[in-house]
Amino acid sequence: MKQSLRFQQKNLLTIILVLVFLWSLHVIDWKEPLLHPGGGATFLQIIEAIIHPDLSPEILLLALNSAWLTITYAVAGMTIAIVIAVVFGVLASGVLQSSQKPFSSLSKSFFRAILGFLRAIHELVWALLFVAAFGLTPYSAILAIAIPYGGILGRIFADMLSDVNNEPIQSLQSTGASRWQLLFYGYIPLVKANMISYTMYRFECAVRSSAVMSFVGLGGLGYQIQLSLDDLNYEEVWTFVLFLMAIVIVIDGWSSQWRSRLAKRSSRFSLLSFFISFALVVGSWMYLYVVEHASLFTLFTDENGQYAKKFFLSLLGVGEESPAFFSAQSWLPILQLTYDTLMMSIMAIGIATIVMLITVVPAARNVANGKLTMSRSPFHWVSFLLIRSSYILSRAVPELIWAMMIIFIFQPGILPGAVALALHNFGILGKLCAEVIEDLDERPIRHLSSSGASHAQILLYGVLPSVLPKFLSFILYRWEVIMRTTIVVGFVGAGGLGQQFKLSMSYFHYSDITLIIFCYLLLVWLADFLSELSRKIAK
Template identity: 60%
Template sequence: MERSWWNYELHKRKIVSFSLLLVFLWSLTSINWNKDLFHSGGLNTAKQIGAAIFSPDLSNDILLLALESSLTTLSYAVAGMSLALVIAFFWGILASGVLFSISKNNRYVKRFFRGHLGFMRAIHELVWAWLFVASIGLSPFAAIFALAIPYGGILGKIFADMLEDVRTEPIKALEAAGAGKWQTLMYGYLPMVRASIVSYAMYRFECAVRSSAIMSFVGIGGLGYQIQLSLDDLQYNQVWTFVFFLIFLVLLIDMWSNFLRNQLTSVNRAIKQLKTSVFLMILLLIGSWLSIFTIENANLSAVFTKENLHYTIQFFKGLIGIGEDQPAFLSSESWANALSLTWETLLMSIIATGFATIAAIFTMVPAARNVADGSLTLAKKWHGWLSFGMVRSGYIFTRAVPELIWAMIIIFVFKPGILPGAIALALHNYGILGKLLAEVIEDLDSRPIRNLASCGANKIQILLLGVLPATLPRFLTYILYRWEVIMRTTIVVGFVGAGGLGQQFKLSMSFFHYTDITLFLFFYLVLVYAADFISEKVRLVIK
């Protein structure tokens, strides 16, 4: 009889976990671990930045500036999300195929729109911003369109998936009663996905606020712009003032999202409270667009001019190498350089995912509510809720700050390279991953864990023998999802000197080497699609 240890089906999750760990450890060998990693005086700078967190600048001028910058950041996020929702609604419906009859041609239409959504979300919003600035100039609409396209792609894909997963029984009942395709959509599909769509849209709105903050990198004002200026002036106390305002903004949206989710899923809905939220959404939408057109002096007609059309055509001609004697994509040296940078970017994503995962695993147990209140381990201790509050606050703090802002701070301590980029990516994703893993523990069947606890197992034994075996499939799924996101974001941290494709992409934009940009974008998309493909295949293995 074959020994169970060699049964692949029985141990495939352990094999995948061990393989991922080996890949992470191997990636660490790409870094030369010595004192040269730090700037001269970098450790002292780190101490100064860390000390400043406890004494943010609370002067009236800075607080007023932070408030104005928060409103600017919020306005761009709302404007971008409003366009993203329009894109997501129409593209999501077409990509779901619910309006089509089952046929070969309609499957092609569905794939066509899903391909569109995939391309839109594959490119990071800051890369879209660079491309729009290069084609239509430094207009507020460059930032708004840059937010709308990737978020429209993400929301559209989720919307299409939700529509496809709707139970068929109510739809068939409507069709049997004589309802057409549009009627089944309006009275069948949409009501059943409404709560999920609102919940996910609010989560993406929270993300859009963070993305709006980093649009300062292409010349757009807001909290990110003030953080960048304060860092350049070495005003670390002011840096943390603006960071705390950003965190507060994200927290407000998160609380609003939780409130809406509870109201939409409640049997006894508070109609009055829902109406208040809808009114607030409309007010926020109108106020944001008014701010864009008045305070930011946006002019849509100025975007669609013959002059901008000329620049756009010239930009795209440059991307494909028209008029250039030696395009980068026809140079073997350029390909070799791009391949090297792609390899660096891949390593950065693996290191970042590994750092975030390790930190999340070591903190997820005290961050779970059923551990804090003692219901899981049958050991209620006075410090349970204290540990819970500290760890969860850390999660909120790290994930509320965008990766680029973390990179802007860390690059003051470390020399340019893949390590500061990996740390910046890990810090942001640690907060997200830790929260997700802690929620997995909260959803656990508590009986096996209680049996271990009653036998005298300590927290490490509970983690290794109870929590990890029961939660490993979902842990691996979340880790792989975050790797996909990190891969998409690696190019962004390179904009501040964190190495990889992003650093050279920014330089090529600055020196108008457009064919280099085309080559870097090609390899960037290859990485993003490869991460999606590998992640999907591994998830199928561990199911």
């Protein structure tokens, strides 16, 4: 009876999600032309440029220097993020708090709320706020990466520490170990491998985030991509994109090797990885101080303090007769933009999911090698390599850079924003869901294949029933991430709250910015709540 009820709930959830996606499409005015007059020709030029990127020595040297700057900002940001994550993650886990329940629960909730706020706001929004407060300094980018990534890492670290098996901890407690000793000799050794694994994944994400800091005027690969797009030089664009892809692939491979060696307790590779990480951290901070002449202490000068004070007071509406957040006339258009932003996120995850479902079966390694379908063909390997390559390209290019290119093709509005978000996320979804298929019990699928079932039938009757709960979890998780990112694609004319945020920053309407951020945070928290609720049903 319970299984039947759960099955009905999952089916109902799937139907609701499909209907919500279809509802989001009504926001687009399909009667109006969706493409620029020259959008089709521009699209062909961008695609053609992939085949022959600019490989001239000066462009390659520029790409190499820009890649190093991108990595430097990412490493420096992650250094501070790890400190934030460890401190607040331990406090949010409750492992150091007293065993008195009311105090312990209150303390954990307080620190989890701080982590929730830090990770709710996208790094590019933080960057724009820091540039307005402190000026165009590398630390505007570094702190913009550090704060949200510290919040994300801290939440994961807290969950890892909270979920530790109690038996080893109780054994240590019986010897009279203090809470600090329990932390360093009990909790951390048990979760160290998972902490390193997730930190490496977030480092890969930080590199992409570092690339989009170009939008606020800071250097790196994103800055060069933006300049090349402004000049309509798509061959240069793809050169810089290929360098960004190469960085992501190297970090992904390094992370995978480190995880597997940690599982096998290979101390030699782990030690080598630690020294490489240490060298990157030292090299990045030395570069910032020696070459960029960027001292962290310059942020705390009296002049910067005055600028920052004036800016943050302006956000609170100090000095304004009628701040935007107290005006009904300001709320109405912002609420409409909030609705458009919500629809953009739903449309984006819907498009990404559809493309993922079309491509995910041939993207699984056990389909390519014939273990799952009991049929081998060179074509399977060709389609596997092509689709997996598209996944790498898709997720290696940040959403903002996709939006910068797509805006040359589509008319401004939420559709190009949704397409840009979908393009980035379908590769992530595809990789995650293909790995789910690779971990499947192959015997039921083989029975279907041996009875003559087509690939579509294998997907509908064999694969999807087994993997749908995990697929739904990944889809809902990515929707949470997309909701945070919707504001970013709006910065380049893709509609929603982001476009209005950029205009308000340009016209110094700071109380408008506070209202926009408030509505944006409501959307992020709404997505978190609905996603968590839906995941419980999907399990």
